[in-house]
Amino acid sequence: MKTIILLAAASALTTPVLTIPAVAQTKAPDPARLKTTVEKLVSFGTRHTLSSATDPKRGIGAARKWGAGEFEKIGKGCGGCLSVETIADRFTGPRAPDGVEVVDVLAIQKGTGDPNQVVIVAGHIDSRVTDVMNITSDAPGANDNASGTALVIEAARVLAGEKFDGTIVYALLSGEEQGLWGGKLLADTAKKRGWQVRAMLNNDIVGNTLGQNGQIVADRVRVFSEGIRFAEDAKANLTRRAIGGEDDGPSRALAKKIDGISEANPQIGLDVFAVRRFDRFGRGGDHSPFLELGFPAVRFSVGIENYDRQHQDLRAENGRVYGDTVEGMDFPYLAKVTALNVATLRELAAAPAAPASVSLDGALSMDTRVFWDSVPGAAAYRIYWRRADEQRWSNSRIVIGATEYGLKDVVVDDHFIGVSALTKNGAESIVTFGGMAPRK
Numbered sequence: 001m002k003t004i005i006l007l008a009a010a011s012a013l014t015t016p017v018l019t020i021p022a023v024a025q026t027k028a029p030d031p032a033r034l035k036t037t038v039e040k041l042v043s044f045g046t047r048h049t050l051s052s053a054t055d056p057k058r059g060i061g062a063a064r065k066w067g068a069g070e071f072e073k074i075g076k077g078c079g080g081c082l083s084v085e086t087i088a089d090r091f092t093g094p095r096a097p098d099g100v101e102v103v104d105v106l107a108i109q110k111g112t113g114d115p116n117q118v119v120i121v122a123g124h125i126d127s128r129v130t131d132v133m134n135i136t137s138d139a140p141g142a143n144d145n146a147s148g149t150a151l152v153i154e155a156a157r158v159l160a161g162e163k164f165d166g167t168i169v170y171a172l173l174s175g176e177e178q179g180l181w182g183g184k185l186l187a188d189t190a191k192k193r194g195w196q197v198r199a200m201l202n203n204d205i206v207g208n209t210l211g212q213n214g215q216i217v218a219d220r221v222r223v224f225s226e227g228i229r230f231a232e233d234a235k236a237n238l239t240r241r242a243i244g245g246e247d248d249g250p251s252r253a254l255a256k257k258i259d260g261i262s263e264a265n266p267q268i269g270l271d272v273f274a275v276r277r278f279d280r281f282g283r284g285g286d287h288s289p290f291l292e293l294g295f296p297a298v299r300f301s302v303g304i305e306n307y308d309r310q311h312q313d314l315r316a317e318n319g320r321v322y323g324d325t326v327e328g329m330d331f332p333y334l335a336k337v338t339a340l341n342v343a344t345l346r347e348l349a350a351a352p353a354a355p356a357s358v359s360l361d362g363a364l365s366m367d368t369r370v371f372w373d374s375v376p377g378a379a380a381y382r383i384y385w386r387r388a389d390e391q392r393w394s395n396s397r398i399v400i401g402a403t404e405y406g407l408k409d410v411v412v413d414d415h416f417i418g419v420s421a422l423t424k425n426g427a428e429s430i431v432t433f434g435g436m437a438p439r440k
Contacts (some may be wrong), residue, residue, distance in 0.1 A: 003425055030330035032168075032331070034154055037257025038147065038326060041142075042325070044057070045061075046135065048060060049178045050103065051135045053101065058327045061127070071153070077161075081161055082109055086104065088103040091175060091179065096178050102175035102182055104172065104186050106169055107170040111164050111168075113377060114165075116195050118168075118197050120197060121171070123149045123153055125174060128145070128177040132178070132311075137313065142324050142329055143177070144309075147203070148203035148204050148206055148300075151334065154338050157336055159342060161348065164350050166350070167349070173185075180286055180337070186289075187289040190293075197290065197297075198401040198429070200290045201300065202286050204299060207333065207337075208330055212305060212306075214303055219271055220267060223255045223258050223278075224280070224285075224299040224301065226251045226252065228240065228250055231294035245433045250354070250430065251278070252312075254297075254430050256274065256392075256431070258344050260271055261347060265339075266393060268340050269336050273303060285299045300340075306328060351429045352378040352422070355421060355429075356373040360437060373439060375429070381399050382420045382421075383396065383397045383418075384417065384418045388416055390416075
């Protein structure tokens with residue numbers, strides 16, 4: 001018989017705060033450096049995916065080369081902790097009828113454990129104006145999406161030199177405006193390389209606080225996540241309907257995790273508005289191809305948008321200014337969104353993987369027995385449960401030395417249950433939702 005040791009019980013959920021190495025305490029995202037990065041990206045004139053790939057000063061090629069150079073400088077400064085590479089493929093579609101080579105720039109910070117346990121932070125580097133086929137006009141793309149690109153580069157600067165069990169991939173994606181092609185290229189690459197993606201953090205439009213209506217929102221960031229999984233087949237969908245897991249798929253669990261990290265780190269100064277939708281209404285982003293392959297993925301975006309500064313030709317009409325320029329951005333805010341990404345990367349790269357599956361057994365009983373898969377490197381597991389009419393986990397219990405546990409007086413009909421994995425320092429995976437135990 002297995003022995004189960006109870007370490008702690010809590011009636012309210014508290015997210016463990018990861019013990020951060022001393023090196024991390026001396027680094028923080030720098031608003032001035034973020035501004036410099038955005039201004040440099042804007043200086044390439046246009047970063048349209050169909051613009052020149054060879055011009056040394058203007059176009060997508062020059063911007064990608066510069067981004068790779070920044071990663072290389074960061075890697076040199078940390079003694080080679082980053083491996084910089086490009087991946088490429090050719091895509092054809094309505095917005096590139098003659099085809100175009102899409103190139104993603106990656107910087108890989110290899111983990112000390114299983115290198116295929118991967119956390120990805122990404123932003124697309126390409127830009128556009130009103131006409132998506134206009135490759136000649138200036139398309140500064142300061143907020144959409146030099147902001148996300150700058151965030152990724154800054155996250156690499158902050159985390160370079162730290163050691164994690166998991167691998168961090170910093171990704172600058174192309175082709176987003178033409179068809180989410182850079183995201184598809186990276187998702188397909190992850191699958192081909194056998195990466196076990198713990199999380200994909202897509203940052204797209206993360207640098208403004210002044211909205212279309214004049215409202216300023218500087219203390220909130222939206223995190224979009226899917227509920228019902230894109231990757232589910234008919235059988236999996238029926239199973240999810242049976243267990244009631246519409247709000248607890250891996251991506252939704254990731255969004256809840258980010259929300260908990262924000263609450264545990266109030267110095268960041270951001271409230272996470274966890275939107276229960278995979279993206280903005282009727283729109284998509286580079287995390288979508290990851291969802292299609294079953295990887296946990298979310299999108300970060302500003303708390304309020306200004307559509308006059310998205311996908312617009314540079315102009316002024318009747319006193320109204322249009323165009324995605326640096327003047328429309330708030331760099332202290334971008335630094336806060338960067339800090340939240342960094343905290344999330346730090347925790348998830350240091351944590352074990354989430355349990356592959358969690359099963360419940362308790363039909364016709366006042367108690368519920370919980371079973372879960374063992375996770376390499378896990379020092380303990382945390383069982384979560386909540387009433388079935390609640391969205392947030394309200395109870396938790398930490399267990400070591402076992403992969404099953406009995407919850408007394410927790411009726412499975414009335415509760416949702418999940419399990420996460422922890423290191424001895426408290427770094428915690430996302431929560432895996434509990435389903436039905438296999439019938440014997």
